[in-house]
Amino acid sequence: QKEVEQNSGPLSVPEGAIASLNCTYSDRGSQSFFWYRQYSGKSPELIMSIYSNGDKEDGRFTAQLNKASQYVSLLIRDSQPSDSATYLCAVRGNSGNTPLVFGKGTRLSVIA
Amino acid sequence: GAVVSQHPSRVICKSGTSVKIECRSLDFQATTMFWYRQFPKQSLMLMATSNEGSKATYEQGVEKDKFLINHASLTLSTLTVTSAHPEDSSFYICSASQTGFTEAFFGQGTRLTVV
Numbered sequence: 001q002k003e004v005e006q007n008s009g010p011l012s013v014p015e016g017a018i019a020s021l022n023c024t025y026s027d028r029g030s031q032s033f034f035w036y037r038q039y040s041g042k043s044p045e046l047i048m049s050i051y052s053n054g055d056k057e058d059g060r061f062t063a064q065l066n067k068a069s070q071y072v073s074l075l076i077r078d079s080q081p082s083d084s085a086t087y088l089c090a091v092r093g094n095s096g097n098t099p100l101v102f103g104k105g106t107r108l109s110v111i112a
Numbered sequence: 113g114a115v116v117s118q119h120p121s122r123v124i125c126k127s128g129t130s131v132k133i134e135c136r137s138l139d140f141q142a143t144t145m146f147w148y149r150q151f152p153k154q155s156l157m158l159m160a161t162s163n164e165g166s167k168a169t170y171e172q173g174v175e176k177d178k179f180l181i182n183h184a185s186l187t188l189s190t191l192t193v194t195s196a197h198p199e200d201s202s203f204y205i206c207s208a209s210q211t212g213f214t215e216a217f218f219g220q221g222t223r224l225t226v227v
Contacts, residue, residue, distance in 0.1 A: 032214040043118075043205050043221040044156070051214070088155065092214060097144045097163065100207070100216055104155040 002027040006089050006103035015112050019076040023089030023103055026070070030091040033065055034100065035074045038086045047087075048074060079110045114140045116208045118219025125196055125226055133191045133222045135206030142208035145189035146216065147181060150203040162189055196226040 003026040013019045021035070032051055036044035048063040050056045050072070056063045062075040072091075076083055086107050090100040115138040125131050135145060144163050148156040160176075162168035162183035170176045180192040189208075193200055206219040 034215075041203075041223070043218045045218075046215065049215060092216075097161075097209065097211065099146045099158050099161055101158075102156045 002030075002091075002101045004089055004091055004101050004103035006087075006106050008104055009107040010109050011106055012109045012111055013079050015079060015081060015110055017079050017110075019079045019083065019108055019110070021074040021076075021087050021089075021106050021108070023072045023074075024070055025072070025089075025091045025101075027091065027093075027101075028067075028070065029093060030070075032092040033063070033072045034090040034092070035061075035063060035072075036088040036090060036102075037083075038088055038105065040086075044088055076108075079108075081110050081112045084108055084110045114138075114208070114210075114215075114217045116142075116206065116217045116219040118206050118222055120222060121220055122223045123225070125224070127197055127226055128195055130192055130194045131196055131224060133193075133204055133206070133224075135189045135191070135208065135219050137187050137208045137217075140208075140210050141186040142189070143186065143211045144209045145181075145183055146207040146209070147179075147189075147191050148205045148207065150205060150221075156205060159191075193224065196224070198226045200224065201226045 035047045038044045050063040064073045086105040088105045089103040147159045160168045160170045168181035183189040205221040207216045
């Protein structure tokens with residue numbers, strides 16, 4: 001069974017600090033990796049996607065992928081109170097016809 | 113990113129009645145639609161996958177006769193919760209994908225409350 005594991009948190013960081021979120025996955029055939037942000041009562045919002053080993057940066061967000069270790073991470077620099085949300089890690093095979101498999105999410109709280 | 117519109121955003125219904133939720137892809141052809149359910153403080157749980165023009169594939173434990181999914185066109189999928197009961201109260205979210213693209217786009221979600 002395909003599984004995606006995340007620490008549930010809550011992870012608390014002070015405003016301006018770096019928040020580090022981690023995720024491991026069980027299916028070595030996974031090809032696509034995503035981080036979603038979900039505010040309470042809202043639908044998930046795509047933050048980052050990454051497909052190859054290494055780092056990918058987009059503004060304050062950096063995703064890191066290590067397929068050998070089956071590990072994905074998300075770094076949020078200069079954390080803001082508005083970043084407080086649940087962050088969902090999701091993985092997928094190499095086809096748009098296969099569903100995303102989600103982790104349970106990590107609750108992040110940025111303290112002003 | 114692509115836009116997926118889901119309606120209604122909230123619905124309250126009486127126990128025993130049926131509720132239909134619509135999911136539309138507004139600017140792309142959704143060859144595959146996914147329906148998820150999320151209970152409070154839980155992650156998204158996949159209910160079913162539907163490809164346009166085909167019967168939906170349901171996940172283990174999801175009653176196909178209770179949760180009717182129709183994906184008759186490349187821009188519309190519907191989920192009908194039949195004979196709803198209070199335990200069906202949840203947040204239902206659709207997601208759409210297009211062949212050749214790896215990203216999936218989510219609708220706004222529907223909060224269903226069965227009283």
